Amino acid sequence: MSVNDRTEDALNNKVKNVMTSRSKWHVPASIVSKRTVNPIRETVFNMRAKPNPDKELISLALGDPTIFGNFKIHESCIDAVIKQLQSYKANGYLPAFGCEEARKALAEKFSTEDAPLTIRDIVLGSGASDALNLAIGALCNEGQNILLPRPGFSIYQTISQSKGIECRYYDLLPDRNWEIDLDQLITLIDDKTACIVINNPSNPCGSNFSRQHLESIIQVCETYKLVIIADEIYEDMVFGSTKFYPIASLTKSVPILKVSGLAKRFLVPGWRVGWVFIYDQNGILDEIRDALLSLSNIILGANSLIQHSIPDILFNTPDEFYQDTINQCERSASVSASVLSEIRGLHVIVPQGAMYMMIGINIEEFKGIKDDVEFAAKLLEEESVMCLPGQCFHYPNYMRITLTPPIEKLKEACDRIREFCIRHHI
Ligand SMILES: Cc1ncc(COP(=O)(O)O)c(C=O)c1O
Known part of the structure; x- marks a missing residue:
């Protein structure tokens, strides 16, 4: 048998094997989908x-x-969207990490002396859930673990498990207004811990951490070099004389990815725009900054009509x-x-x-x-x-x-x- 004949035989056998193994429809769901639970x-x-x-x-x-x-949305939000709709300029693709006007407006609105922000520190996503997905995806690898609140909002688990990240739960104490049991939290940390998620004010607890408690949390993160994902989607939604402290305003050393969005503050969860703010005064998150940009390419960014409306929404809605x-x-x-x-x-x-x-x-x-x-x-x-x-x-x-x-x-x-x-x- 010539070399050519042998090659042809091998090819025919390969085709036969493929045909046999693919002779019936067999369409199993992906592993990622099976480990994605709500x-x-x-x-x-x-x-x-x-x-x-x-x-x-x-x-x-x-x-x-x-x-x-x-709960009615404010007319300034309606006007902001109508203006963009009528401009015919808000219907196209935008940079996947968010349009410049929106990021500039967010930086201007939320930057403070203690927690400065520039346009470079902001990545937009399709709602706070997508922002969480970006933050967790940028920080954690399959096989690592993530620290989550118990009780806590379930999407942290949904996102983490789908990526093969082990969820470890730290306890919130009901008789201490749902403060974190820091002694128990410390027992969960090991060399595979990628980050901690803190949700304040909390869903489902309705709690709002005191400044002192936030400082104690920061102290633990500083000791164990833990990056914080701070889900602050309910920021400023606190009752009576209680004060809300953005955790990033209380530290210059612990790097923080803060997640928030339009959904709750502006009462528009269906508009699907959220964001990640990168607080990192010491360059610890340089790689993570790039990682967030890369990951934002997966869905090519948040709703463009609403992104364009963000400057007016932020600056025209009265307190x-x-x-x-x-x-x-x-x-x-x-x-x-x-x-x-x-x-x-x-x-x-x-x-x-x-x-x-x-x-x-x-x-x-x-x-x-x-x-x-x-x-x-x-x-x-x-x-x-x-x-x-x-x-x-x-x-x-x-x-x-x-x-x-x-x-x-x-x-x-x-x-x-x-x-x-x-x-x-x-
Ligand atoms: C604590 C918390 N984080 C994130 C989200 C998700 O927000 P979005 O609708 O912007 O994705 C919610 C929604 O209920 C929430 O309660």
């Missing part, structure tokens, strides 16, 4: 409960302030608008806390900010209800009130309610929760 969806799906058809459904489950129609949102949430917190804290079997941790309240359930005091998921399912079936079980946030025997429904609906929901508890309490 704990809220899974927990709620497992509840398998339907509302009571005789009672109107009141959902206290969703963190979307737009659904009841009682009273934010204050009004905060006042409504604070009033809702106080009204619901006053009803719920009187109910036997529940304990309320009164929030200091954001849009949520966590309620502890003394589950052993309720007949035949084994945990928070069953509690939430029965509450939905009997009273048509939907709350999120604590297990959605890795925190069993609690439930989270949202403070954004109209106050009358919230009161009605709290009354129904009281009736439910009275019926089931031992």
Whole structure:
């Protein structure tokens, strides 16, 4: 057999093998997709409960302030978008990391003496979730671990697990206004720890860390050389005389990627624009800066119409608008806390900010209800009130309610929760 014949035979065999191995449709889902889970969806799906058809459904489950129609966006935001739409100049592609006007406006609005920002320090994403995806993707490798709050917003887990990053949970202490248990946190850190995520003010806790506590957190990060991802999407949304401190304003040495966006402050979660601010006065994050730019190429950037509108949105929205949102949430917190804290079997941790309240359930005091998921399912079936079980946030025997429904609906929901508890309490 000639060399040519042998080569042809080998090729024919290869083709035959490929044809045999590909003779049937076999389309398994990717490994990444299989390890991408949304704990809220899974927990709620497992509840398998339907509302009571005789009672109107009141959902206290969703963190979307737009659904009841009682939170209106400010007209300056509408005008800003209309102006861009009519300009015919905001319909095209932009640099994947965000357009210059938007980044310039953000730097101008949020730069302070303690925490300076330039246009180079800002990367835009499609909502704060994409900004988190960029930050986690830039800092962490498969096989490393990331420190996440418990209870905490579930998207940190969703993003990390999908990238093969191990999630390690540090505890927040309900009897200390959800401060971090720093002694326990330290036990989680090792040489594979890539970074820590801190969410302040917190979803689901509604907590707002004191300056002193933030300084203690910074001290730990300084000691262990931990980079912080600070999810501050609820920045400034704090009640009464409490003050919000951006963590980056309290350190010059610990590098911070701050994540925030338009969703909550401007009440437009559907507009899908968020950002990462890089605070790094000592050049520790030089590589990470480039990494964020590279990763932003994956989706070619955030919504261009809204990016172009950012300068007007930031500078034309009056401060009273934010204050009004905060006042409504604070009033809702106080009204619901006053009803719920009187109910036997529940304990309320009164929030200091954001849009949520966590309620502890003394589950052993309720007949035949084994945990928070069953509690939430029965509450939905009997009273048509939907709350999120604590297990959605890795925190069993609690439930989270949202403070954004109209106050009358919230009161009605709290009354129904009281009736439910009275019926089931031992
Ligand atoms: C703590 C926290 N971070 C991030 C996000 C995501 O924000 P966005 O809608 O801008 O993606 C949310 C949304 O509820 C949140 O509660």
